[in-house]
Amino acid sequence: MTTLTRLQARRTALAAQGFTRPRPRATPGASHLNAVVRRLGFLQIDSVNVLVRAHYMPLFSRLGPYDRELLHRAAGRAPRRVVEYWAHEAALLDVRLWPAFRWRMQERRGLWGGPRRIAEEKPELVTSVLDDVRARGPLTARQIEEDTERVRDHWGWNWSEAKQALEYLFYTGEVTAARRTAQFEREYDLPERVLPPAVLATEPPDPEQAHRLLVEHAARALGVGTVPCLRDYFRLAPEPTARAVASLVDDGVLEPVAIEGWSRPAYRHHEAVTPRRVGARALLSPFDPLVFERTPHRAALRLPLPDRDLRPRGQAPVRLLRPAVPARRRARRPGRPQGRPRRRPAPGPRRVVRAVRARAHRAGAGRGAAAPGRVARPRAGRGRRARRPRRRPRARRRRVSHATSGGPPAPSTSGREA
Numbered sequence: 001m002t003t004l005t006r007l008q009a010r011r012t013a014l015a016a017q018g019f020t021r022p023r024p025r026a027t028p029g030a031s032h033l034n035a036v037v038r039r040l041g042f043l044q045i046d047s048v049n050v051l052v053r054a055h056y057m058p059l060f061s062r063l064g065p066y067d068r069e070l071l072h073r074a075a076g077r078a079p080r081r082v083v084e085y086w087a088h089e090a091a092l093l094d095v096r097l098w099p100a101f102r103w104r105m106q107e108r109r110g111l112w113g114g115p116r117r118i119a120e121e122k123p124e125l126v127t128s129v130l131d132d133v134r135a136r137g138p139l140t141a142r143q144i145e146e147d148t149e150r151v152r153d154h155w156g157w158n159w160s161e162a163k164q165a166l167e168y169l170f171y172t173g174e175v176t177a178a179r180r181t182a183q184f185e186r187e188y189d190l191p192e193r194v195l196p197p198a199v200l201a202t203e204p205p206d207p208e209q210a211h212r213l214l215v216e217h218a219a220r221a222l223g224v225g226t227v228p229c230l231r232d233y234f235r236l237a238p239e240p241t242a243r244a245v246a247s248l249v250d251d252g253v254l255e256p257v258a259i260e261g262w263s264r265p266a267y268r269h270h271e272a273v274t275p276r277r278v279g280a281r282a283l284l285s286p287f288d289p290l291v292f293e294r295t296p297h298r299a300a301l302r303l304p305l306p307d308r309d310l311r312p313r314g315q316a317p318v319r320l321l322r323p324a325v326p327a328r329r330r331a332r333r334p335g336r337p338q339g340r341p342r343r344r345p346a347p348g349p350r351r352v353v354r355a356v357r358a359r360a361h362r363a364g365a366g367r368g369a370a371a372p373g374r375v376a377r378p379r380a381g382r383g384r385r386a387r388r389p390r391r392r393p394r395a396r397r398r399r400v401s402h403a404t405s406g407g408p409p410a411p412s413t414s415g416r417e418a
Contacts, residue, residue: 004268015223016221028063028067030070032066033070036059040221042093044289045089082095086171100214103210105173106173125162133175141160176188224272226266255267
């Protein structure tokens, strides 16, 4: 059995994700997008919109600046290259992998409460919504839910009954997403009007073959990983995943390897490479396929996590989108009651402006900078005493002895006499 160090396993994972390939010199086109989608298998979708939405970031991390309209055309116009479905989570899935998820659509494994309950309690509503989509699609949930009830007891996911029926139909594959609107709403339509004819004509594999296909794709995308790593990539069940791994090992597709510090056996894809050096730099999203799987074994590779390792060299890590951490409790003194730990308030806009202006005063530039030759007096901060400007030392006059100079100088006769 081959033994890999953690550094070798890390370089293998980075190479499998495409970070060793040079970025295109020209503007990336549709062929570059298709290559990334074919390598990863999907782009995870999330409604969090801090910098950009999550599904735009993996392409930027591997291609650099690109036209996002390429992804819109690939997902919303024929012939579609990606289609929405539940892969890892809600994702833009490679359209060629859509038949491999037919078993999940038929078994309805993983279907959650609201859509499942609406299908059991009101099957006539589900049929009515499907007929509406068939007659007038593509449609958003807002265009159907005028006559249905909406529950508003949740802070965010207050779905109407029509929306829950659409999500049930979407999960079971009876409808799919034609595109997204500018408000990030799905437009639902029938699969035969969205998917390419070649995909519709493909015979769906049985569940065992589908698990084998998905596990192999996960191993190729990860490079090396344990069975939980391979299972989490497409959120598969443990038992079918273990059987698929054993079958792929027997056929030579997966190679068992040992990684230093790992207690569980790992498996490497037979096409994976281990470069001697990886010099790539990229901005990663927390939903990137390289880092979204946070098991202890993947964490042992010390992959660059976006919420921890975005930091300048030699400085403390910068935590992004993290709640305030309470200060440490002080040691209890005798006779002093133990109170709640005090939280240090986050700097507000005024406090930041004051800090920037104070720095500008010290640097001698910006608004209110001192004139050349003068000393600026910084303003007093909150809770601090104002610093007094330093006085310049006066130049001392050199004393001259009259004895050595022959007496005091004679008065000038050029002026008028007093």
